[in-house]
Amino acid sequence: xxxxxxxxxxxxxxxxxxxxxxxxxxxxxxxxxxxxxxxxxxxxxxxxxxxxxxxxxxxxxxxxxxxxxxxxxxxxxxxxxxxxxxxxxxxxxxxxxxxxxxxxxxxxxxxxxxxxxxxxxxxxxxxxxxxxxxxxxxxxxxxxxxxxxxxxxxxxxxxxxxxxxxxxxxxxxxxxxxxxxxxxxxxxxxxxxxxxxxxxxxxxxxxxxxxxxxxxxxxxxxxxxxxxxxxxxxxxxxxxxxxxxxxxxxxxxxxxxxxxxxxxxxxxxxxxxxxxxxxxxxxxxxxxxxxxxxxxxxxxxxx
Numbered sequence: 001x002x003x004x005x006x007x008x009x010x011x012x013x014x015x016x017x018x019x020x021x022x023x024x025x026x027x028x029x030x031x032x033x034x035x036x037x038x039x040x041x042x043x044x045x046x047x048x049x050x051x052x053x054x055x056x057x058x059x060x061x062x063x064x065x066x067x068x069x070x071x072x073x074x075x076x077x078x079x080x081x082x083x084x085x086x087x088x089x090x091x092x093x094x095x096x097x098x099x100x101x102x103x104x105x106x107x108x109x110x111x112x113x114x115x116x117x118x119x120x121x122x123x124x125x126x127x128x129x130x131x132x133x134x135x136x137x138x139x140x141x142x143x144x145x146x147x148x149x150x151x152x153x154x155x156x157x158x159x160x161x162x163x164x165x166x167x168x169x170x171x172x173x174x175x176x177x178x179x180x181x182x183x184x185x186x187x188x189x190x191x192x193x194x195x196x197x198x199x200x201x202x203x204x205x206x207x208x209x210x211x212x213x214x215x216x217x218x219x220x221x222x223x224x225x226x227x228x229x230x231x232x233x234x235x236x237x238x239x240x241x242x243x244x245x246x247x248x249x250x251x252x253x254x255x256x257x258x259x260x261x262x263x264x265x266x267x268x269x270x271x272x273x274x275x276x277x278x279x280x281x282x283x284x285x286x287x288x289x290x291x292x293x294x295x296x297x298x299x300x301x302x303x
Contacts, residue, residue: 027060035247037064050084055091062098067210069250075102093122097142104145116142133163137174144181153182172202173211180218193222209242213251216242220255224262233262253283260295269302 028036040061047054058081065074078099081087087095096119103112120142127135140155156179163171180195196219203211220235236259243252256279263272276299281292 027057037061037068040064052088055088059091059094062094066098066101068247071102071105074098075106078102089122093119093126096122097138100142100145113146116146120146133159133166133168133171134174136162137171137178141178141181144178144185149182149185152178156182169202169205173199173206173215176202177215177218180222184222189222189226193219193226196222209245210248213239213242213248217251217255220258224258224265229262229266233259233266236262249280249283253279254288257284257288257292257295261291264295264298264302269299273299 028039040057043057044054044061047057062074062077065071065077078095081091082095082099096115100112100115100119103109103115120139123135123139123142126132127139136155136159140152140159143149143152143155156175159175160179163175166172176195176199180192180199183189183191183195196215200212200215200219203215216235216239220232220239223229223232223235236255239255240252242248243255256275260272260275260279263269263275272295276292276295279292281289284292
């Protein structure tokens with residue numbers, strides 16, 4: 001089972017999982033008409049708790065919670081599961097990974113670093129044993145989370161060089177997304193935009209809506225920061241067809257908010273108001289809610 005990766009969206013600490021289709025999305029595919037979260041819970045209820053089959057479905061559920069930004073529930077689930085003895089090793093590293101990421105999200109950085117290092121040690125063993133290129137990218141991502149930018153960059157360069165002939169769009173998506181993170185952190189927005197464009201190409205090849213949303217949002221935000229406002233506006237507008245479903249409501253609100261902000265930057269206040277009126281501020285995190293208030297105030301003082 002592959003583990004989900006964190007993708008930090010530009011300057012804000014919002015997170016998006018990038019699970020692969022062999023995990024919960026594929027498991028839920030036969031019941032596409034039913035909410036995947038509900039289906040996973042039904043499957044768990046029918047199984048003996050802590051059995052091998054139960055752990056397998058539980059791993060899918062953790063992946064689903066991460067993908068849908070349900071970080072509080074994910075944090076609680078991971079914390080409870082880590083108290084269980086004799087956890088499967090694959091699940092344990094997944095739990096360390098998720099628990100560390102949710103702790104980072106809730107700004108419990110010292111605890112987060114502890115669990116990130118546990119995940120790091122286990123992932124290093126997995127990579128050395130199996131040589132899976134995605135594990136190398138995950139290692140780089142964890143170093144990035146720990147603020148170890150040089151180590152992250154070096155590992156990504158190794159992955160890029162060693163697996164340059166790879167035709168796997170999943171690997172391309174994860175590699176370029178993480179190369180963009182490092183480039184952005186170094187202040188090289190042009191390079192970050194180039195990597196994010198490659199990530200969007202890979203996401204489109206996969207045909208996976210969540211990855212397309214992540215890739216479009218990241219590239220649009222970078223274009224915005226580069227002052228390429230029309231390009232950013234178009235990307236955010238195009239993304240709305242993917243974020244319209246209820247399960248993507250958080251991303252939908254953020255993208256509407258950015259559309260309002262960019263419209264105001266383009267001196268189109270009527271369009272900015274139209275987008276802002278669609279935003280439900282209660283569905284935004286603290287940072288984006290603050291931006292919502294700033295835009296509302298600015299528009300109140302704009303003819």
